[in-house]
Each structure stands twice: as structure tokens, then as C-alpha cells.
Amino acid sequence: MHMADALISPVVGGTMWAATAGVAAYSMKKIQDDMDEKKIPLMGVMGAFVFAAQMINFSIPGTGSSGHLGGGMLLAILLGPYAGFLTMASILVIQALFFADGGLLALGCNVFNLGFFTCFIAYPLIYKRIMGKGYSPKRIFGAAMLSAIIGLQLGAFGVVLETLFSGKTELPFGTFVMLMQPIHLAIGVVEGLITTAIVTFVWKARPEIIEKAALGEALGSISIKKVLAGFAIAAVIAGGVFSWFASTNPDGLEWSMFKTAGKEELEATDGIHQKLSEIQSKTAFLPDYSFKTPENEKEQSAGEGEESWPAVNSGTSISGLVGGGMTLALAAFTGMTISMIKRRKKKVIV
């Protein structure tokens, strides 16, 4: 479920970064309010635990295959939603950097999909509701199972939306949903079973660990949380609508500049900017963020595609192929030359 950079567009990536940063800042504030300095090392070690636990393969009964833990729900249960969210974020940062598991631009998407839905939706709305009536193995089973499944379903739906808004694949919305949701239902069941097993065990062996996390959470006010969730969802929708807007508006450059730099000064007023916007109208800075369109609109989007694909006539396409080959050869040649020079230098020094 980790999204790669190649599947997202800058607008979607940026929007999700903003939404995630907002949630993270809010969580940070929440933790600092009841600043128990003990909690930070605990968060660090728990993050490391989930990271390591993802390497344990649990056999899936009846299938002969095995799966592993995701951990968002477990972190929320053990650390509370705020610390859980931040811990999930740091795990994903490390995975992105060391294993390229989910890209850096897509980090916002990944933290949101895997952390927000579990910690801020499934945990308070499902897990806490059920557990509010008191702890029992049955209730832990129901709560952990249901919240893990729903958290993962929401996350998978997030992946679908983000990919579609980015417009990098041809998958029609319906097909993508039909692919993602059932697969993640199965994964969610496994995640729920593993989470249940772990929580039940820990609750039996050291009940204070689980109850403390839930108590610390009880201080949080629900009203602000709802506002925040509304804000985050609005940001996501806004990002989606903006990207539609961007696809119909040819003036993509200024718009994206405004989005990223926060200033609109780059309006095409003087000579250089006029020139730039001329160039830009030829190159269409933003990729087309179109949904896979129904039949009648297909023709139109096909037209757009050919426009931006410069090599429709065979003359330029051959130039493209020759030049592309040359570019790649040149890159390889440059690399080899530099490394040869470096090696020779070293020999001299030795």
C-alpha cells in the first residue's frame, strides 16, 4: 500500500503533504500538552518495534501463504492516536529513505493513508467506542478486528483516489476500486487477527500498558478533532478539484507556482515572463490530471495527449529516438569517464 513517487503528480503529493503536516502539527501540540518526557523514547522504541515486527511473517490459515503486520492500529492502541500517528510517520520516513518503500513526495500520501485513517478515524470512532464499555477478550477481538479492517479499507480507498487524481495510470475508477478494496479486505482481516492476538496477550500479561494509553487519550477533546478531520478532508477534496481545474486551464505554470511558492508574482507581465509563458504554453507544465474519461470524452483527451507527445510525425519521432539514445549513451559515458579518472587518481596517491 506504500505509494511510489512515480504514481503521483506534484499537486496531489503537495496537497497530501500539507494535510499530513497539519495533522502532525496538531498531534505534536497534543503530546506536548501532556508532555511526559518518557513518552518520546517509548515512541521511538515502539516505532522500531513495529518496523521490526513487519519482518515477522505470520502464516495465514488455509492459504499456505503468509502476511505481516502493518501496525497503524497497534500503535494507536498502545501509544494513543497522537503519538501513534507521529510514530507511524517516522517509520514511513525511514522506510522511504532506506528501502525506497514509498517515495519522498508520496510520503504525505502514505502517512495519511496508513496513519490518519487508523489513528484518527478507526481508533476513536470504532475501537474506543467498543472498548469504552470495559475490557474483555471478546470486546478486544471485536474492536481491534473491526477497526483494523475499516482503517485499511479507508487507506486503500485513499490510494485509489490519490492515484486517479494524479492521472499516471489508465486504470478506470471502478476497476481500481474493485481491485484494491477486496484485496485489502483480506489483508485487513489478517491485520485485525494479528492485532487482536497481540493486544489480548499484552492486556493479559501487562494490562496497565494498554489501559494507560487509553486513559491518556481520554483527555483529548473530541470537538477539535472533528474540526481537524473536516479540514483535512476539505484539503484533500480541494486538491482534487484543483487538479481538475488545472487540467482544463492551460495556464498551469503560474498556478502551480502559486501553489508551491505561495506567491503570484510570476504573472506574465514583462518580457521574460511573457517569453516563459509562451514556452510554457507549448510544454504544458502539469501532466493532465484527467480521470479515465467515458467514451465521448475519450477523443478529446486523446487529442490532448497527442499534443503533448511531440513526436507524432515520423520526422521528429526519429529525432527523438536518436537523441534519446544519444542522451543515455552520453550519461553512461560521462559516468564511466569520471569513475575512471577517480580510480586513476587514487592509484597515483597510493
Add this chain to the structure above:
Amino acid sequence: MSNIMNSLYNMRLLDDLARKETFIHRIHPLVKLLTTVIYLTVVVSFNRYEIIGLFPLIFYPVLVLVLAELPIGPIFRRILLVEPFIIGIGILNPLFDHQVFILGGLTISRGWVTFFSVFLKCGFTVAAALLLIATTGMDSLASALRMLKIPRLFVLQLLLTYRYISVLMEEVARTLRAYSLRAPQQKGVHRSAWGSLAGQIIIRTFERAQRIYQAMCLRGFAGEYNIGDYRKIKASDWAYLAGWVLFFAVARIYNIPVMIGSLLTGVVR
């Protein structure tokens, strides 16, 4: 279990590489972080039908790899390791987009073009992220994050998570080895042991966290992870950033390969 040891080896390798002393390693971490993010944005911003225009951007990973004297094999293998996920989603493109166009006498479906562009972008972005960590290292990157005003709490937490991953992975590996010795020829951990196995590790983790915290307090930990003074960004660092940004911008605006190609084919004709 080999999985865990592999992951440990992976992390250590990238960290070891980050300790080299080359021109690229000496560049300020914040500058490298910014360059990487700009590069990623530029790569991702390309239209899904533009492949050729993307080619010049390969110069960035190639040059960094060579100048930083990193081994090609391990980095390349990591990139290939990630590609299957992208192929999994992208491979459906040819099935859904049958429209064809003719490219130099070849008939190609647009679905394959978009698939290849996603494939290529994945390679570039993954390479950029791996090269960032292999030339910078986690501690320097954390100091760069602090310079960007990312809250102290999060950076501290990130560093602690990172620091204890290897410690805990060794613990998990030991536990799993013990389990597999008692349950030979079994794929994965049996359902009956899910809770007790992972739960035991959690409880040990908790106790370890407490001991670690006490040890930190004894050494005067007061909620601050001291990373020393920030390094100053020098003129050469700015030049590095400016150079790459200029190159990315040119590569983004002009289709360099087509220009080279038309020049060449023009000469031949």
C-alpha cells in the same frame, strides 16, 4: 528470517556509504535534501506520454553515484527491488489504452508508452531517494530537518526510532530463530502463537524502552537530542544547488534529446 538480516544489512550498507568522504558527501545536507525534492518534483511533473524528454534527467543519479564513489550494483539492485510494485499497477495501462501511434515505422500502443514512463519515473525517483541517504546519512539529514524548522520532538522521535531499529531487529531475529527451531518446515508463525510471540517481543520492547530512558536520564537527557552546531551553507553548496536547479529547469522546458536528435539527423541528411 533471512528477510530481517537482509534488511539490517541494507540499512547498514547505506549508512556505511554515507560515511565516505567525497565531494558529494561534503555538500551541505540541507542542500542535498532540497536538490532531491526539486528533482523528484520535476521528474514527477512530466506528462505521462513524455518519455524521451525525461531521459536527460538520468544525468543526476549517474553523476551523484559516480562522484560519490558509490557501488553501482547494490544501489541498482535496490531500485529493481522496488520496480515490481510499479509494474503491478502500470502493467494494466497497455490493457486499458489501446490507441496506437506510429513512431519511426513502429506501431506502439499508448498504453505501453505510459507504462514505460511510469517505470522510468519510478527508477529515477527511487534512485534519488536512495542516493540522498547514501550520501548524507540519517544524523545529518536530521540536522537538515531541524534547519527546516521541523519540530524538535518529531526529529528526536525519528532519530530514536532509527537508532533502535537495528537493536530490535536483532531481537526479533533471535526470537524467530528460536521459534523456527521448535517448528521446523513451517512457513510463517502459526496462528496459535501470533499473540504470544509478538506480544512477548512488545513487552520486552517496553521494558527495554524503560531501561533506555533511565540510562538517558542518567546521562543528562532533558528532552533534547544534541546534534551540535549547524553547519553553515557555503557558497559552493549554493552553487551545487543552483547548478542542478538550472539543469532540471532546462531539461523540463526543452526536450533536449529531440533537439540533439534533430541536429544529428539534420547533419546526416
